Amino acid sequence: MEADKSKLKKDKLEIKSRTENLAEIREFINSAALEAGLSKEAIDNIILAVDEACTNIIKHAYKYFPDGKIVLNLKTDKKTFTIEIIDYGTSFEPGLVTHPDLQKYFNEKRVGGLGMYLMKALMDDVRYTTVPGKFNQVSLSKNINSNGR
Template identity: 35%
Template sequence: MIFPAQFEFLDEIRRFVGELARKSGFSDKEIYSIQLAADEAASNIIEHAYQDSSGGMLECSCGMEAGRLVISMHDDGKPFDISRVKEPNLKADLSDRQIGGLGIYLMRKLMDEVHYESKPGRGNLLTMIKRKG
């Protein structure tokens, strides 16, 4: 499924992954987590990979593989390696609390696996996996 890389389409992206997760038998709590992780991933792509450009697309696929829900998002924007983003300090007090990095932290916490790869000329691929049960 291809979506324009715009925040206005986050609702549709959440619906798309949510419906598949529901059909695959995930609980309401897990579906919320999956939708939140997908939203954070897509928001990140829209904000960072396509930061200075409009008209970019985000290709999202979602399916069950060996009892695991696999969500992948492909974009042709700038490489943005999430593994280099530092974990936010969640113990910091209000004045020191970081604004950035929270979305990626949530993705990692909500999903069982998060992978990222960027290949010159072939765009960026983010894959997130949630095991059932």
């Protein structure tokens, strides 16, 4: 077992685009992040960021269509814990993610952008890739420091 071919570890969850599955997604991320040795605080942040990404996919990419496919790929090495989240729904142009003007949101009753802001604030790296008509991918990464934070 020691003669590991690669230090890169992968894991995968395929799930349908339903909000009732968010709990299972969070549990999957929790187990993987614990195994990767991340701190409690880092794990909480990753769980929330992944929840926000999947919620956006369910609401915006699939517009609550319940049978869309969401694929989560974990890619962990010694330095980084990365989750790639792929969907096959409507593509989306993230544009510039700035700090939300809450008062404005509040007046306009716009909440959707909060999740994107949170993802950016909670993770070390957030990348969007879109191949129109094929798939969308958001890649969320957290650095693993020697002290586990």
